Amino acid sequence: MKRIGKQPRRYKFFFQNPYRDVRFSYCPKCEGKTKLRKVPLVIHLEPQQPVVLNKSCRYCPACDLLIAHQDEVEEQLAYLCSQRQPDLTGNEYLIMGTMDRADWQRSCEQPMKPAEMLDCLYVFKQVLKFEPNKWIKLNVEWKAVD
Numbered sequence: 001m002k003r004i005g006k007q008p009r010r011y012k013f014f015f016q017n018p019y020r021d022v023r024f025s026y027c028p029k030c031e032g033k034t035k036l037r038k039v040p041l042v043i044h045l046e047p048q049q050p051v052v053l054n055k056s057c058r059y060c061p062a063c064d065l066l067i068a069h070q071d072e073v074e075e076q077l078a079y080l081c082s083q084r085q086p087d088l089t090g091n092e093y094l095i096m097g098t099m100d101r102a103d104w105q106r107s108c109e110q111p112m113k114p115a116e117m118l119d120c121l122y123v124f125k126q127v128l129k130f131e132p133n134k135w136i137k138l139n140v141e142w143k144a145v146d
């Protein structure tokens with residue numbers, strides 16, 4: 001991913017979970033228990049619109065891995081578009097990183113310009129993908145893929 005934003009990177013790993021029926025209460029990387037964490041996610045919405053969603057994510061402290069559920073992100077994104085810019089509904093998007101809660105609150109009070117938003121952005125260090133490796137009884141073991 002191209003380096004943007006002035007901030008040092010936060011969250012070593014990010015995973016956008018495409019599996020509707022899996023919520024990752026256990027980490028796909030280390031199998032430890034994950035926590036719920038509400039994080040302002042900065043999303044690039046095509047063609048040119050950065051938006052922020054304050055989103056409940058799964059977080060593994062051991063791996064520093066943040067997991068956002070794709071279906072929930074898309075639902076919130078669709079809602080946001082319907083409220084503000086219906087013409088952007090269903091456009092391609094990319095979850096770029098996070099921003100500080102204080103910056104997010106500031107952006108809620110006074111909408112930020114895209115450049116300002118990018119200044120507050122912490123880009124994910126590495127984006128991971130996982131797919132099911134094998135099923136062990138009712139549990140699935142995950143493997144990272146490129």
Ligand SMILES: [Zn+2]
Binds near residue numbers: 028029
């Ligand atoms: Zn982990």
